[in-house]
Amino acid sequence: MSIKVTKVTKAKLSLKEKLDFFPAVASIVIAYIYALLTGLRRTERQAKSLSLHLGYAVFRKATTRLTTTQMQYILPPSHKIYEQHSKKTGRLPESVELGDGALGHWVGDRNADNVLVWFHGGGFGLPANMGYFKFYAQLLRDLKASGKSVAVFSLTYTLAPIAVYPTQLRQAVNCLRYILSQPNRDPSTVFLGGDSAGGNLVGGVLSHLAHPHAEIDSLPLHSNLGGAVMIAPWTLLEKNFPGIEIYHGGDIITTAVAGPWSAAYIGAGKRDYYTDLSTAPADWFTTFPVNSVLITAGGNEIMLPLIQDFAAKFKEGFENVELFVGYRECHVAPIYHLELGNTTKTEQGKKVEAVLAELMV
Numbered sequence: 417m418s419i420k421v422t423k424v425t426k427a428k429l430s431l432k433e434k435l436d437f438f439p440a441v442a443s444i445v446i447a448y449i450y451a452l453l454t455g456l457r458r459t460e461r462q463a464k465s466l467s468l469h470l471g472y473a474v475f476r477k478a479t480t481r482l483t484t485t486q487m488q489y490i491l492p493p494s495h496k497i498y499e500q501h502s503k504k505t506g507r508l509p510e511s512v513e514l515g516d517g518a519l520g521h522w523v524g525d526r527n528a529d530n531v532l533v534w535f536h537g538g539g540f541g542l543p544a545n546m547g548y549f550k551f552y553a554q555l556l557r558d559l560k561a562s563g564k565s566v567a568v569f570s571l572t573y574t575l576a577p578i579a580v581y582p583t584q585l586r587q588a589v590n591c592l593r594y595i596l597s598q599p600n601r602d603p604s605t606v607f608l609g610g611d612s613a614g615g616n617l618v619g620g621v622l623s624h625l626a627h628p629h630a631e632i633d634s635l636p637l638h639s640n641l642g643g644a645v646m647i648a649p650w651t652l653l654e655k656n657f658p659g660i661e662i663y664h665g666g667d668i669i670t671t672a673v674a675g676p677w678s679a680a681y682i683g684a685g686k687r688d689y690y691t692d693l694s695t696a697p698a699d700w701f702t703t704f705p706v707n708s709v710l711i712t713a714g715g716n717e718i719m720l721p722l723i724q725d726f727a728a729k730f731k732e733g734f735e736n737v738e739l740f741v742g743y744r745e746c747h748v749a750p751i752y753h754l755e756l757g758n759t760t761k762t763e764q765g766k767k768v769e770a771v772l773a774e775l776m777v
């Protein structure tokens with residue numbers, strides 16, 4: 417079965433952007449060689465292994481050097497990656513059109529006792545890579561071993577700047593609405609998860625449930641959601657970080673992407689508590705209808721201070737929130753390490769699994 421996609425449009429490139437691929441690829445190759453030559457001996461602030469170090473360097477250079485439109489042009493869209501993964505694992509792809517151009521993809525048995533709704537990251541501009549689907553599969557396998565029956569429902573939202581805020585937030589809310597509308601699906605068996613920009617959407621959806629957004633239909637719940645997981649949530653869409661010394665060498669992103677990615681998502685609109693949850697007052701969090709929230713970050717990621725600050729604010733207004741930091745790990749390591757082919761479980765990944773195992777029925 418192949419998926420009919422009506423509204424997901426493909427990025428268009430100017431000739432200049434196409435020609436620019438040649439020097440861009442050359443600069444990525446140079447970054448790789450440089451990382452290889454300088455990475456044999458690494459400090460605590462850099463990756464745990466040489467191959468991870470090289471993988472970090474390549475992603476860092478690619479995202480800094482290429483525009484999101486260029487990245488969207490070369491990367492297969494999320495639903496294609498899902499189809500490839502389904503084929504590889506011998507499962508029939510099962511996708512749902514959620515309206516508005518959004519798709520939801522089932523991984524695992526949709527009738528499982530628990531559903532984990534996942535919003536992928538990538539600055540709102542990059543599609544989900546294979547690392548996501550490997551991450552879901554690993555999580556399902558290991559939760560099953562702990563006696564938990566769970567399926568993942570992964571949202572494919574419209575990438576920025578093809579659509580801008582609040583489209584992606586509306587799609588995320590409608591994704592949850594779809595899951596909650598399934599017969600016998602109690603909110604306590606539904607979990608939200610997301611990483612980076614997807615973590616932003618988790619915060620946006622929880623915000624909407626507690627304080628309905630003016631441009632999105634409300635979604636009243638009769639009881640709390642089972643839990644939420646935010647891996648390195650991007651909840652402060654600042655473009656500049658003046659006066660702060662930032663070391664990028666142990667991470668997969670640089671501060672250079674903050675401006676373009678944030679501008680593409682916000683478009684002509686305005687930032688608010690739904691886009692920038694770090695700026696919300698403590699009592700904004702108090703009525704979030706969720707039993708428990710886990711926030712994780714990598715010890716070497718450039719966003720660590722922002723995530724620590726966010727978690728502290730969250731905690732002021734909402735008791736059941738925990739921050740976990742994975743030693744020497746990069747931004748979204750549980751997913752990106754799998755994308756790089758490293759299947760050793762990250763500390764963050766283990767924590768996510770342990771917390772979900774405890775919260776799930």
Ligand SMILES: *[C@@H]1O[C@H](CO)[C@@H](O)[C@H](O)[C@H]1NC(C)=O
Nearest residue numbers: 464465467468758760761762
């Ligand atoms: C895979 O990642 C782990 C950290 O999660 C690291 O310790 C290990 O050395 C890596 N393996 C390779 C082959 O790079």
